[in-house]
Amino acid sequence: MSTSGRVATRIGTLELANPVMTASGCGGTGRELAPFFDLSRLGAFVTTSVMAQARAGRPTPRVAETPSGLLTAMGLPGPGIETFLEHELPWLLEQDVPIIVSVAGNSVEEYADIARRLRGVPGVAAIEVNVACPNVADRGLMFGRHPGAAASVVRAVRTHSRPGLPVLAKLAPDVTDIVTIALACVDAGADGLTLINTLEGMAIDPETLRPALTGVSGGLSGPAVRPVAVRCVYQVHAALPGTPIIGVGGVASGLDALEFVLAGASAVAVGTALFHDPSAPARVLRELEEALAARRVADLADAVGLAHKPAGYVPPQVRPEPPAPEPSEAGEVKERLP
Template identity: 80%
Template sequence: MRTRLGDLELPNPILTASGCGGTGRELAQFTDLSRLGAFVTTSVMAQPRAGRPTPRMVETPAGLLTAMGLPGPGIDTFLERDLPWLTEQGVRTIVSLAGNTVEEFGELARRLRGVPGVAAIEVNVACPNVEDRGRMFAWHPRASAAVVRAVRANSRVPVIAKLAPDVTDIVTIALACVDAGADALTLINTMVGMAIDTDTLRPALAGVSGGLSGPAVRPVAVRCVYQVHAALPTTPIIGVGGVATGLDALEFVLAGASAVAVGTTLFHDPSAGTRILRELEDALAARRLTLADAVGLAHKPAGYVPPQVRPEEPVPGETKENLP
């Protein structure tokens, strides 16, 4: 079940999705974070942020709309309080970074350089670029690449670019990020959506629109992983979007993901990560596959048999000598 994201080797492919595990302390009440492949932090910014006004979460059929506004204590408090706690627990920590300018992303990466406990950096390019009328970096190949390049220049750990699905061609943006130095990709971030309260007759979220997550987005996320893996078969991908079971995780792996992040499910099942890990391992064993065999297997022609297919378990009492 071991997997790699660039130079980072993980004991298993199950991660938390950014923003869904709090600081780690909240989730640790229900599960052992060190048993997961890695914990991905809530996006860390340069300064403390209160986030958007409430209401900023609303349930939708098979999904959740959120407009949090990236609340958090800022990089100073993260380095002084949150990261040391995660390191003490033996957690492999992938730090998500968010910024308003390319220079801010680069400075945040510089602040993390050489800090113990940082296993990798996930670059949240789904942030508004204040130098481009507030349009998200993730919407443009050059803007996304500029952010990745700034983080790469200031980092000694693997850099993972997290891409948004609300684009015309996600493959072009993925290629730009890899060319700029991304060691891996996370697919996908939330999709922009909205809901209207039919009692108040107004938008359900104070910020009008928000990010849609949960099972409703999984088919879109799987499609994005499949397309990007087809174009970049050697680039590790973290698949994320509506993962609630081991079979959901297997679907992402078959599409081309080397790791899978669990997000919205944690809000109602905070120990889901370890459960999904067990379910994925059982699903692979039932199909006589190793994790490495399964990554991208859906791209192979019909009838293809992986070279490292697991042998069937011998029947008790049988030996090589008495087998037909």
Template identity: 80%
Template sequence: MSDRVRTALGPLELPSPVLTAAGCGGTGRELAPFFDLGRLGAFTTTSVTAQPRAGRPTPRVAETPSGLLTAMGMPGPGIETFLERDLPWLVEQDVRTIVSLAGHSVEEFAELAHRLRGVPGVAAVEVNVACPNVADRGRMFARHPAAAAAAIRAVRDGTRPGTPVLAKLAPDATDIVTIALACVDAGADGLTLINTMEGMAIDTGTLRPALTGVSGGLSGPALRPVAVRCVYQVHAALPHTPIIGTGGVATGLDALELILAGASAVAVGTALFHDPLAVPRVLRELEEALAARRIERLADAVGLAHRPAGFVPPQVRPHEPEKERTP
């Protein structure tokens, strides 16, 4: 990896801006046969819960045009097994690990953060506030500034100083900028934008909802324009807050689009399900795209779309498509 693509999420220095999205890389063991996990900017774990969860019954995945609907129910072995089995394996592989946390109450988020405090191998903590809040009739933390802020504050207070805390926000909010501001005010060092967007499909054969959970989270290319919009709006309001852009990243140009909108890094998710080599491929394509535009450092491209029309930094050359060859 070249210095061209080095980036940072606050105090966390990364040799690559391409990460895995939470829940899309398994425990890491599933991807390890395909590429060196050390080439990842960071590996983001499946959201870890306080207790083991079986998740929803099947069917819990449905394909849609240019996307995927999932209603998994956050299955996982729980924090005890994660700390005993999964995190030590990632440490042995020398993988920078972002631990995603999912709680159904502020107290549960605080408990999870406390369990991680001082544990080796935790590069950052990502707070999945797209969880139902049992104290608020099951309404999602991420849809309410005060609830999202309370979850972030609980994790920030319980996390070892110096460990970045990232808030992962959902687009299903009246104003995602307001939610982002509340999370940063509560102690978030960075933001992951975005989680899936709620959608639904009906099986026209059975005449019933395609998922047992009725609705599910939409991911894949269909989500990318929403992710670009959210990253752009939040970066405009919080230009000094690092953002991980995620949602439909399948190519290097997809990654570049989110970076131009204001992301300092990107996460690959759904693409991994059909192409386990998507991460190194996206990184290679991103490097080629930066070189073609004479962008010497990825940091020079972050938020570049916010510049006035016609502004081009001296070290950046607007990309010129190849002219058609005449026979």
């Protein structure tokens, strides 16, 4: 956990000591990351998307590397809500880190049922609603690609969640207008937004001459998607400046995190970088603090959305340049006294 108040942030009513968290599906159960850094140093830990029933996921191969990112078609493998509550969540709650539970489902009713199961569970800091799931009641079309469908899921989770518990909507970028979907989710009760989920892509293996993934297409993550994610954060913040945003997509350094903050994010999540650097969140946080200090920004909140301000704008909390030394009568340089 950061020792500096400079990077404290808020996502709705959720107060975080710092803005760096894990991205859903990339931190495993948390046990995989614990040997590399103290999880309590995270602003929050975001779980893998939990569904009503256990799922094995898609058959292999379901991961393929690209020159600038990672393609995955995992199929949301997981133990299901009952096993999660019995075995995974108790361990996470012992790690002294806010827990954001990601939830997913194939119908509005499934989302609502999981929200009900979490309602009486102490220690859950927020629910992240993964709307990038196929709606089995609507020809398998993704909830997140339709404002009405996305809103119906968020409304169901909001209705059946514990009163006051922050509900976040995680949106996919493969849409005509992400702002319209963001507005629909906020109108339906979302307290914040997570931007973005993966971009749909595919790769073909030149040896087999066939798609590299069993599922043909998959979700592209990593550095390649960061410009898309920053654009989405910027657009949604411009339309909803009062709505907290968690920026996700290719965050691998403190400067990456700062870029999201300047676009309008109040927090960031580290995902693909964890696969080659499991201690990345601690490093990203340290680098972000250094970046803020180098730019004389006193508090993270003063940098949120700064890229939207007119050229020449200086936030009120930016510390002034230190006074320049002045020469003495003897020609020596002396410090200017306060």
